[in-house]
Amino acid sequence: MKLVTWNINSIRMRMEKLLTWIDNERPDVLCLQETKVEDAGFPIDALKKRGYEVATYGQRSYNGVAIAARSPLTDVVRGFGDGEPDEEARLIAATVDGVRVVCIYVPNGQDLTSDKFVFKLAWYKRLRRFLDRTAKATDNVVVCGDMNVTFDDRDVHDPAKWAGHIHCSADERAALAEVIAFPLVDLFRKHNPDVGIYSWWDYRSIAFFKNQGLRIDYIFATQPVADRCTACTIDRNARKGQDASDHAPVIATMT
Numbered sequence: 569m570k571l572v573t574w575n576i577n578s579i580r581m582r583m584e585k586l587l588t589w590i591d592n593e594r595p596d597v598l599c600l601q602e603t604k605v606e607d608a609g610f611p612i613d614a615l616k617k618r619g620y621e622v623a624t625y626g627q628r629s630y631n632g633v634a635i636a637a638r639s640p641l642t643d644v645v646r647g648f649g650d651g652e653p654d655e656e657a658r659l660i661a662a663t664v665d666g667v668r669v670v671c672i673y674v675p676n677g678q679d680l681t682s683d684k685f686v687f688k689l690a691w692y693k694r695l696r697r698f699l700d701r702t703a704k705a706t707d708n709v710v711v712c713g714d715m716n717v718t719f720d721d722r723d724v725h726d727p728a729k730w731a732g733h734i735h736c737s738a739d740e741r742a743a744l745a746e747v748i749a750f751p752l753v754d755l756f757r758k759h760n761p762d763v764g765i766y767s768w769w770d771y772r773s774i775a776f777f778k779n780q781g782l783r784i785d786y787i788f789a790t791q792p793v794a795d796r797c798t799a800c801t802i803d804r805n806a807r808k809g810q811d812a813s814d815h816a817p818v819i820a821t822m823t
Contacts, residue, residue: 603632
């Protein structure tokens with residue numbers, strides 16, 4: 569299984585680039601975030617023509633997540649389903665070939681002093697409760713998407729500059745660590761212990777060309793899936809070119 573997570577930053581704006589990439593890479597499972605479109609407007613037909621079954625959970629102009637797979641999607645769940653208010657389309661889950669895939673788009677948080685930051689930390693707690701309620705560490709589970717947090721300073725181009733700022737604060741990292749303690753394995757770091765490999769670069773200040781990025785897009789998995797993972801990479805080339813998303817896809821290969 570080749571599984572990909574990609575913050576596409578508007579599916580309608582990037583559809584042609586996405587289809588070209590799919591034709592070249594032919595992933596078995598494609599998890600998308602920030603699709604920015606209601607379900608009725610999602611361009612499902614183009615993916616169906618390429619042999620994908622698609623499940624979407626979107627909203628107008630903001631957020632939105634989707635899972636596309638070459639195998640049937642079963643037991644599709646949208647949102648936490650915990651009885652709490654869940655107005656933002658940020659989580660979708662489905663089972664594909666015996667693997668429970670959870671695709672998420674974590675709130676950005678904006679600023680450490682804002683209400684949105686409080687919401688972000690609370691969202692991470694809900695995610696951990698969701699995993700505790702719906703899965704076991706011995707299950708085949710993947711949790712992937714735009715986490716909007718760097719796990720540690722290896723994921724930051726300039727740790728001193730970013731210290732104490734959004735994406736790199738101690739509180740955010742602790743919230744992410746609590747989810748990973750489920751326990752989950754960081755598949756990219758398992759195969760790539762080196763620093764300086766990122767998945768997001770700001771559109772401003774030609775950050776991409778300076779490689780001034782952050783790794784905030786992850787594929788986490790339970791140990792049974794991690795044991796099957798033979799490689800995990802970030803396709804930096806997909807970030808190149810006009811009208812590219814500011815994120816690059818992360819690709820995990822499992823036997």
